[in-house]
Amino acid sequence: MLETHKTSIFKSTLTMAYRNLLKTLHNPDKLLDVVIQPILFMLLFGYLFSGAIAGNVYAYLPTLVPGILMQSLISAATGSGTQISDDFSTGIFNRLKTLPIPQVAPLAGQLLADILRLLIAATVSLTTGYLMGWRPAAGLGWAILVVILDVFLGWALSWIFALYGLFAKSSTMVESISLMTMLLLVFLSNAFVPVKTLPPFMKILVELNPVSYVINASRTILNAGFWPTSAWIVLGAGIVIISIFAPLTVLVYKRK
Amino acid sequence: MKTAPAIAIQTLSKKFGQQTAVDRVSFNVEVGEVFALLGPNGAGKTTILRMLTTLLKPTSGTIQVLGHNLQSESQAVRSLFGLAGQYASVDEDLTARENLQTFSLLNGLTFREARLRTQELLEEFSLINSADKLLATFSGGMRRRLDLSISLIARPKIIFLDEPTTGLDPRTREQMWKTIRQLVQAGTTVILTTQYLEEADQLADHIALIDHGKLVALGTPQALKEKIASKKLNLTFQNELQATQAVQAIAEATNGIVQQTDNMVNVSFNEVDDITKILTNLQVAKLSANDIQIKQPSLDDVFFAMTVGKN
Ligand SMILES: Nc1ncnc2c1ncn2[C@@H]1O[C@H](COP(=O)(O)OP(=O)(O)O)[C@@H](O)[C@H]1O
Ligand SMILES: [Mg+2]
Numbered sequence: 001m002l003e004t005h006k007t008s009i010f011k012s013t014l015t016m017a018y019r020n021l022l023k024t025l026h027n028p029d030k031l032l033d034v035v036i037q038p039i040l041f042m043l044l045f046g047y048l049f050s051g052a053i054a055g056n057v058y059a060y061l062p063t064l065v066p067g068i069l070m071q072s073l074i075s076a077a078t079g080s081g082t083q084i085s086d087d088f089s090t091g092i093f094n095r096l097k098t099l100p101i102p103q104v105a106p107l108a109g110q111l112l113a114d115i116l117r118l119l120i121a122a123t124v125s126l127t128t129g130y131l132m133g134w135r136p137a138a139g140l141g142w143a144i145l146v147v148i149l150d151v152f153l154g155w156a157l158s159w160i161f162a163l164y165g166l167f168a169k170s171s172t173m174v175e176s177i178s179l180m181t182m183l184l185l186v187f188l189s190n191a192f193v194p195v196k197t198l199p200p201f202m203k204i205l206v207e208l209n210p211v212s213y214v215i216n217a218s219r220t221i222l223n224a225g226f227w228p229t230s231a232w233i234v235l236g237a238g239i240v241i242i243s244i245f246a247p248l249t250v251l252v253y254k255r256k
Numbered sequence: 257m258k259t260a261p262a263i264a265i266q267t268l269s270k271k272f273g274q275q276t277a278v279d280r281v282s283f284n285v286e287v288g289e290v291f292a293l294l295g296p297n298g299a300g301k302t303t304i305l306r307m308l309t310t311l312l313k314p315t316s317g318t319i320q321v322l323g324h325n326l327q328s329e330s331q332a333v334r335s336l337f338g339l340a341g342q343y344a345s346v347d348e349d350l351t352a353r354e355n356l357q358t359f360s361l362l363n364g365l366t367f368r369e370a371r372l373r374t375q376e377l378l379e380e381f382s383l384i385n386s387a388d389k390l391l392a393t394f395s396g397g398m399r400r401r402l403d404l405s406i407s408l409i410a411r412p413k414i415i416f417l418d419e420p421t422t423g424l425d426p427r428t429r430e431q432m433w434k435t436i437r438q439l440v441q442a443g444t445t446v447i448l449t450t451q452y453l454e455e456a457d458q459l460a461d462h463i464a465l466i467d468h469g470k471l472v473a474l475g476t477p478q479a480l481k482e483k484i485a486s487k488k489l490n491l492t493f494q495n496e497l498q499a500t501q502a503v504q505a506i507a508e509a510t511n512g513i514v515q516q517t518d519n520m521v522n523v524s525f526n527e528v529d530d531i532t533k534i535l536t537n538l539q540v541a542k543l544s545a546n547d548i549q550i551k552q553p554s555l556d557d558v559f560f561a562m563t564v565g566k567n
Contacts, residue, residue: 005332005335005364006364011361017360018361019347022354023347026349027349056373083386091343092346097310098309098311098334098339099363100335100410102331247438
């Protein structure tokens with residue numbers, strides 16, 4: 001009998017995540033969106049719009065920081081779609097599929113590496129806020145809890161973008177559609193502006209936007225220091241998204 | 257006990273919607289040989305290879321790899337073969353060494369083994385001097401070599417090469433041929449696809465001629481040449497007028513194909529007796545050729561005879 005072997009899901013997934021890390025190390029510009037973008041947005045909104053919206057920077061930061069946090073996480077989540085689409089067009093996935101590894105490992109590795117991107121985006125956002133004078137009223141512990149909640153939700157969203165990456169024709173297309181989705185979701189939310197200043201019709205749109213809901217939950221935790229019902233709902237939504245989109249993405253991936 | 261063939265496929269078919277890309281193809285590849293799938297662009301070669309390497313599910317038919325059923329044992333069977341695709345699928349954002357290392361790990365090697373194997377392959381494929389450069393600086397030939405070396409990490413028993421020399425300059429192609437011959441000497445079974453008859457003739461022990469998804473001929477290069485036993489007669493006349501008249505006289509003497517270009521007439525025929533008849537007819541018509549050549553068929557002739565007018 002001929003000797004055949006299989007590489008474990010654990011080892012193959014870690015190797016794939018490691019590959020992703022190497023790629024990022026060689027091309028630090030892949031981190032631009034998770035490093036430069038949050039800094040830029042934080043500075044721009046903090047110093048440019050704070051006067052108009054809240055009177056001064058300090059008054060605006062408690063509103064702004066959770067908004068920028070979510071905005072950079074959604075932006076980071078779109079990256080998985082671009083990367084997956086890229087790997088398909090270069091034929092790497094074909095090669096991976098002929099290896100004695102579990103079929104889902106490349107996808108799992110990608111999504112594992114995405115957690116790192118999300119954590120970087122979250123850290124940069126909050127650190128920039130801190131340097132600008134933001135202090136979480138409820139303390140560091142609650143801030144970390146918010147990061148965990150939002151990163152989890154961002155990770156759930158990256159499954160949706162991963163699925164889109166599998167369907168799209170080119171990674172450039174994934175990039176532009178993702179950017180548009182991100183801008184719409186974030187700007188039509190309460191990320192940067194208080195809802196009460198909006199005209200009635202916009203108010204409805206913004207309140208329907210799930211991103212507003214997440215940001216509200218984050219603000220409550222950061223400012224009041226307790227875990228509201230809305231945070232449970234956000235957590236639940238993340239679980240629902242993952243339990244729908246993870247199997248779906250894996251299925252589509254396997255059939256490609 | 258008889259050893260199982262490297263590959264055994266039975267009435268393998270693949271449909272893409274309405275289109276039949278591969279149509280009831282059957283053949284065996286013996287252990288240790290070079291087997292060439294020869295055919296024009298769009299014939300279905302890559303599709304067959306993709307099915308053999310578990311990348312594509314056949315619409316119908318069975319595939320056995322070294323006695324293992326491909327459908328029921330696909331993950332395990334993948335450790336028996338390596339694939340180098342039609343387009344080098346290497347990681348552009350990594351160095352050659354990192355490419356080899358990550359794929360070594362994925363092939364189940366430990367970190368230490370992966371490092372050693374990587375070094376070994378970098379040396380074997382003359383990539384050691386560029387080992388730590390990003391692939392952006394690599395030439396087409398270097399990419400192909402890296403691609404092939406990645407497919408060889410696990411020392412597979414069988415290696416699939418999809419058009420391994422397409423787009424390579426003659427010198428790099430020679431190198432690739434040499435590498436393939438070395439692989440065979442080391443006991444690897446090689447299945448390659450090619451559009452070049454010369455390549456199949458040079459490398460292969462057996463050739464499967466594929467056209468429009470169908471297996472149109474199967475055999476050794478020699479047998480294929482003999483199968484189309486058609487010989488060629490080339491006659492050169494004084495001028496075009498004489499050649500035109502000769503076409504008439506020759507057509508009456510043979511069932512073969514008669515073609516005229518300027519003052520030359522080419523005849524393809526099967527019966528050696530036809531030569532006598534043709535020459536007699538020419539004499540009766542008072543036409544004499546300046547030059548007469550008889551040609552044995554080349555593999556090109558086989559190729560064109562079997563795929564003519566279809567592509
Ligand atoms: N994924 C696919 N979907 C639809 N048609 C395909 C697909 N892959 C190949 N084909 C078609 O199948 C035929 C054979 O293609 P292929 O196997 O790539 O040929 P070759 O490798 O011999 O050039 C072509 O007509 C091609 O258009
Ligand atoms: Mg092809």
